[in-house]
């Protein structure tokens with residue numbers, strides 16, 4: 001089984017720096033109009049989080065905030081939008097000033113324990129270098145019965161295309177059995193799994 005052995009701290013910092021530079025130059029790629037079918041699939045992804053009014057939401061690797069207006073429709077109490085790239089977050093802030101932006105690696109977020117109801121990681125899982133600390137910290141911040149939604153609106157095979165052009169390494173999305181075991185390690189039970197040609201959604205619930 002694959003595990004989450006991270007590269008060295010120096011390697012993590014180097015890849016995160018490359019990503020920050022890469023995504024900071026790409027902000028308009030994520031602006032609408034989005035590819036055909038993607039807006040509908042993004043709605044499905046957000047619906048998978050089963051947000052109820054007044055929930056506190058964390059969007060990890062939010063980029064320019066593609067999910068933020070869709071999350072806002074559910075009337076959450078707060079949306080925390082976290083990303084490595086300050087440039088992307090500045091673009092997000094211009095469009096969605098109600099979201100609270102945080103420029104940090106998710107592993108270093110200092111939101112209180114048991115404070116988050118729903119976490120989204122859309123098109124971001126392959127990019128997270130230190131997955132062990134990222135998932136440990138995410139689990140710490142989440143409330144019991146909170147949901148984590150790991151997703152891609154173009155399906156997991158899209159990562160293969162990205163790998164051809166990416167200046168930094170990208171991981172594959174996990175297959176169902178692997179995902180179950182990996183998430184269990186961080187206190188989650190997998191509750192939903194969709195793996196279609198153009199849609200990947202993994203939902204897991206934080207246990208006591």
Ligand SMILES: C[S@@+](CC[C@H](N)C(=O)[O-])C[C@H]1O[C@@H](n2cnc3c(N)ncnc32)[C@H](O)[C@@H]1O
Pocket residue numbers: 019020023030060061062063064065066067082083084085088104105106107121122123124127128129130134
């Ligand atoms: C492909 S973009 C996806 C952006 C957005 N979620 C979307 O669907 O349009 C991946 C984003 O993840 C961010 N990212 C990568 N590693 C991260 C980490 N460890 N913590 C927070 N954000 C990270 C990158 O800076 C980048 O903006």
